[in-house]
Amino acid sequence: MQAAAPAWAPPIVSSASAVSARPRRGARAGAGAVRCELAVSAPSSAAGSLAPRWAQRTVVIPPQRRGCHLITPKIVNGIRDDLSEFKCGMAHLFWPDDMPAHIKSSMFGCALTIPITDGRLNMGTWQGIWLCEHRDYATPRQIVITLMGSKSPMTIDTNSCKCNMTI
Missing domain, CATH: 2.60.120.460 (YjbQ-like)
Incomplete structure (x- = not known):
């Protein structure tokens, strides 16, 4: 379980994408997909300096x-x-x-x-x-x-x- 972000912190942004390439000859259906998830968050020591x-x-x-x-x-x-x-x-x-x-x-x-x-x-x-x-x-x-x-x-x-x- 993750700790909750401080109230000043921006929300954590997660993105996921799936990219399908043309499967190789003889490959099973659905093969070649790539899925990446990336979490972006603010450093906890930067409380006062994150303001735009x-x-x-x-x-x-x-x-x-x-x-x-x-x-x-x-x-x-x-x-x-x-x-x-x-x-x-x-x-x-x-x-x-x-x-x-x-x-x-x-x-x-x-x-x-x-x-x-x-x-x-x-x-x-x-x-x-x-x-x-x-x-x-x-x-x-x-x-x-x-x-x-x-x-x-x-x-x-x-x-x-x-x-x-x-x-």
């Missing part, structure tokens, strides 16, 4: 010449103090759609969401935040950055993870 946290900043990017420009360092410098307080969460970047043509907006978009892990934007080695300037006479761009998350990550209870495979 929000921060929002506007970063002004100076005018850029026509072309695509890596602006990740400017974005990170603009949110560095707030970003360091997040253990996990999401960073949503939005800039107004004022490009000269709608096709450019549909190709590049005007918003971006990036995961936050351990106080840093969780991007791969070759990933970055880019500004593609299409105008001949550029103006400064205002980018609104909203950080959402918590100071303490949700943890996976590996003792409750069960995977059974039938072949």
Whole structure:
């Protein structure tokens, strides 16, 4: 029997899924199904830090010449103090759609969401935040950055993870 979760703790989330693959020739019916159950719970020592946290900043990017420009360092410098307080969460970047043509907006978009892990934007080695300037006479761009998350990550209870495979 499991102990009851403290009153402050979020409910334990369990998910189960069954995936059926095409059975091998000669295999019995129902073979090849995989069932996994995963329990996610909050660490008990993080009572006060699980409350959702929000921060929002506007970063002004100076005018850029026509072309695509890596602006990740400017974005990170603009949110560095707030970003360091997040253990996990999401960073949503939005800039107004004022490009000269709608096709450019549909190709590049005007918003971006990036995961936050351990106080840093969780991007791969070759990933970055880019500004593609299409105008001949550029103006400064205002980018609104909203950080959402918590100071303490949700943890996976590996003792409750069960995977059974039938072949």
